[in-house]
Amino acid sequence: MKPSELYYDFNTYLRETFGCRVQKITIDAGLTCPNRDGSISYGGCIYCNERGSGTGAIAHTPGVKEQLERGKASLAGRYKARKFLAYFQSFSNTYGPLPRLRALYEEALEVEDIVGLSIGTRPDCVPDDVLDTLQELSNDRSIWIEYGLQSAHDATLDRINRGHTVGAFSDAVSRTRLRRLPICAHVILGLPGENRNDMLNTARFLASHDIQAVKIHLLYVVRGTVLDGWYRAGVFQCLSLEEYTSIVSEFLSLLPPQLIIQRLTSDPHPEELAAPAWALQKQQNIQAIHDYMKQHALYQAKFYKKLETTCSS
Numbered sequence: 001m002k003p004s005e006l007y008y009d010f011n012t013y014l015r016e017t018f019g020c021r022v023q024k025i026t027i028d029a030g031l032t033c034p035n036r037d038g039s040i041s042y043g044g045c046i047y048c049n050e051r052g053s054g055t056g057a058i059a060h061t062p063g064v065k066e067q068l069e070r071g072k073a074s075l076a077g078r079y080k081a082r083k084f085l086a087y088f089q090s091f092s093n094t095y096g097p098l099p100r101l102r103a104l105y106e107e108a109l110e111v112e113d114i115v116g117l118s119i120g121t122r123p124d125c126v127p128d129d130v131l132d133t134l135q136e137l138s139n140d141r142s143i144w145i146e147y148g149l150q151s152a153h154d155a156t157l158d159r160i161n162r163g164h165t166v167g168a169f170s171d172a173v174s175r176t177r178l179r180r181l182p183i184c185a186h187v188i189l190g191l192p193g194e195n196r197n198d199m200l201n202t203a204r205f206l207a208s209h210d211i212q213a214v215k216i217h218l219l220y221v222v223r224g225t226v227l228d229g230w231y232r233a234g235v236f237q238c239l240s241l242e243e244y245t246s247i248v249s250e251f252l253s254l255l256p257p258q259l260i261i262q263r264l265t266s267d268p269h270p271e272e273l274a275a276p277a278w279a280l281q282k283q284q285n286i287q288a289i290h291d292y293m294k295q296h297a298l299y300q301a302k303f304y305k306k307l308e309t310t311c312s313s
């Protein structure tokens, strides 16, 4: 059984849309985040380090164009990709003066074989003028906005010092979809204080919103973060692989069938990871999720219930 028979995976979507293999190229645009620069807080989310949730894989190179050219050369060889999406991943990529943001987006779109952008940001950090600009640039390109929701529970967002509410996400989704830009929501499983039911309620929440894709992350502990302190003090425990595979599988079963699954787990840097060690085995972990779904006859949307609106007239 292929992943595409268990869930609607991103590679399948990209092939259907562009007719060829498309890879995302991660870039660091040198922006920051209001939850780290003091606008909201200085500490940031409890699991975030100075990379700002980016991979840092090809970060700190001089400019967007050069990062993209390097990424293209590397990914074309590795995956035989012919088209690419520029993924503004690190920190909040709608946070900054509009002329600067526009110049960064345009620089990326001018690179040959870049078929679109994916802009990672916070849901409380998308002014209408930035969304208008992205809508304008999306004329013949695919421009995605990736919003970090993480959890559909305000108590959890408080606990992790997220600095925004669940309502901010709903508001951002409405304003983004008014402009017909596709949305990918990020969630994290295993957040402190959350049980299985809380996490599955986040899936139900996503299913009730007009979003087009989701990335599911495992919460792992990065050395030197607030979460690392909690972990070392014994007040936070990571999910086991068995717990994670079963929760992700059930999570997928609650999502609508057309929702694109962009990610099933996290991909930590070995040198930064404090726990859990199993998180480093990304391919085996994805296989474990597939195996669990097959063994339990689960698939995306198996338990999805569309909220019916009743008409009173």
Ligand code: SF4
Residues within 6 Å of the ligand: 033, 034, 035, 036, 043, 044, 045, 048, 049, 052, 053, 090, 091, 092, 122, 148, 162
């Ligand atoms: S919103 Fe992202 S970049 Fe900002 S503190 Fe949280 S994880 Fe870090």
